[in-house]
Amino acid sequence: MGSLWLETTTLPDYGPLEKSLNTDVLIVGGGLAGVLCAHRLTELGVDCVLVEAENICGGVTAHTTAKLTAQHGFLYRTLLDHFGRSGAAAYLEANLTALERYRTLCQRIDCDFEERDSYVYTLDDPKAAQEEFSALQELGYPATLERQLPLPFPVAGAVRFPDQGQFHPLKFVRGLLPGLTVYAHSPIRKIRPGYAITDQGHVVTAKHILICTHFPMLNRWGSYFIKLYQHRSYLLALEGAPALPGMYVDNAQGGLTFRPCGPYLLFGGGDHRTGKAGGGWSELETLAQRYWPKAQVKYRWATQDCMSLDGVPYIGPYSPSTPGLYVATGFNKWGMTNSMVAALLLGDLVTGRDTPWAKLFAPNRSMLCPQLFSNLISSAADLLTPTRPRCPHMGCALKWNSQEHSWDCPCHGSRFREDGQLINGPAQEGLSPK
Ligand code: FES
Numbered sequence: 100m101g102s103l104w105l106e107t108t109t110l111p112d113y114g115p116l117e118k119s120l121n122t123d124v125l126i127v128g129g130g131l132a133g134v135l136c137a138h139r140l141t142e143l144g145v146d147c148v149l150v151e152a153e154n155i156c157g158g159v160t161a162h163t164t165a166k167l168t169a170q171h172g173f174l175y176r177t178l179l180d181h182f183g184r185s186g187a188a189a190y191l192e193a194n195l196t197a198l199e200r201y202r203t204l205c206q207r208i209d210c211d212f213e214e215r216d217s218y219v220y221t222l223d224d225p226k227a228a229q230e231e232f233s234a235l236q237e238l239g240y241p242a243t244l245e246r247q248l249p250l251p252f253p254v255a256g257a258v259r260f261p262d263q264g265q266f267h268p269l270k271f272v273r274g275l276l277p278g279l280t281v282y283a284h285s286p287i288r289k290i291r292p293g294y295a296i297t298d299q300g301h302v303v304t305a306k307h308i309l310i311c312t313h314f315p316m317l318n319r320w321g322s323y324f325i326k327l328y329q330h331r332s333y334l335l336a337l338e339g340a341p342a343l344p345g346m347y348v349d350n351a352q353g354g355l356t357f358r359p360c361g362p363y364l365l366f367g368g369g370d371h372r373t374g375k376a377g378g379g380w381s382e383l384e385t386l387a388q389r390y391w392p393k394a395q396v397k398y399r400w401a402t403q404d405c406m407s408l409d410g411v412p413y414i415g416p417y418s419p420s421t422p423g424l425y426v427a428t429g430f431n432k433w434g435m436t437n438s439m440v441a442a443l444l445l446g447d448l449v450t451g452r453d454t455p456w457a458k459l460f461a462p463n464r465s466m467l468c469p470q471l472f473s474n475l476i477s478s479a480a481d482l483l484t485p486t487r488p489r490c491p492h493m494g495c496a497l498k499w500n501s502q503e504h505s506w507d508c509p510c511h512g513s514r515f516r517e518d519g520q521l522i523n524g525p526a527q528e529g530l531s532p533k
Pocket of ligand 1: 490491492493494495508509510511512513524525526
């Protein structure tokens with residue numbers, strides 16, 4: 100029983116890179132962000148090559164809830180407070196533009212696209228819903244404040260974004276791939292400004308390199324190992340649960356998420372920091388049994404998201420000292436629209452166009468915020484924990500995940516199978532035999 104998306108679609112199986120080559124833009128990482136970047140650059144007439152370590156879109160893209168919305172939790176009040184009106188407006192405009200571009204592309208791609216309203220609710224904090232609604236009024240966005248939702252429990256308040264969307268992410272990707280130059284099963288082992296080298300020793304030279312590898316693979320620049328951490332969350336596809344009209348998510352960490360999907364209800368949650376206790380399918384299955392006793396679990400899957408420190412992704416130059424290297428990461432569980440923002444923004448940067456969003460998403464913006472100090476304290480504790488096994492990334496103590504039978508790293512989110520094989524980076528290798 101795996102991901103609904105993977106089990107209902109087949110993507111082309113691209114072969115590996117078998118020779119050195121030269122291109123204008125190399126894109127490293129074939130998840131949705133990488134594919135969208137390749138598609139955008141090809142549309143702009145730029146010569147580009149996409150290289151993926153494993154299968155195209157086999158990671159986060161294959162394990163998402165696939166909601167297309169500019170509503171990312173109760174975020175806009177926080178953005179107004181932290182970045183001012185221009186920053187909050189830029190985030191909203193970027194994500195609404197992304198949504199509109201999906202709407203246009205989905206007209207020609209058979210990918211189950213549907214318009215749906217999006218709702219973020221709170222169980223216990225009506226003031227937070229009111230403040231988010233006020234923030235959106237300040238930004239001139241037609242959100243509405245709701246008091247009741249068709250969920251199996253009462254809510255204390257909710258904010259609605261009208262006319263958002265949902266789709267089948269892998270059917271969408273399948274429609275984007277024709278015409279792109281793609282190599283799979285070709286891990287990149289070294290990246291420097293101007294070139295990258297694969298596991299097999301093939302060299303790709305490029306004026307620009309976009310690193311779209313979920314967690315950026317270069318530790319030496321940009322300090323992404325301080326600026327990012329990872330969360331896991333869990334999903335079930337239920338048959339026999341009532342159809343819901345919209346897409347719903349709790350603003351609280353660990354809360355529940357719902358969206359319709361053909362004959363199924365996608366029911367998820369249990370979000371927790373990778374390597375820490377919390378969540379899991381069993382908790383969701385217990386709740387599903389309570390809410391809809393006749394429903395049956397048809398698919399179940401989990402995903403892993405890169406979290407930025409201030410709620411805004413890092414999209415732009417990799418660091419001030421790596422000319423020609425760019426990054427797109429830290430989508431904070433909202434990777435569908437933020438991947439599209441990355442494709443539009445990086446497409447503009449690579450082709451020398453002006454973009455009003457560059458300042459907000461700039462990866463080298465100030466990171467002095469409470470989450471930074473919380474991450475530093477937590478990482479120091481996990482580095483000093485004396486247990487084994489240790490993570491090959493930077494040496495933190497791994498924690499056993501009994502739900503998924505994996506060794507998980509609480510510092511930056513690397514994961515390993517029971518036999519030590521690497522599942523998720525930023526580690527680049529598996530565990531050594533004892
Ligand atoms: Fe960085 Fe484990 S992922 S130390």
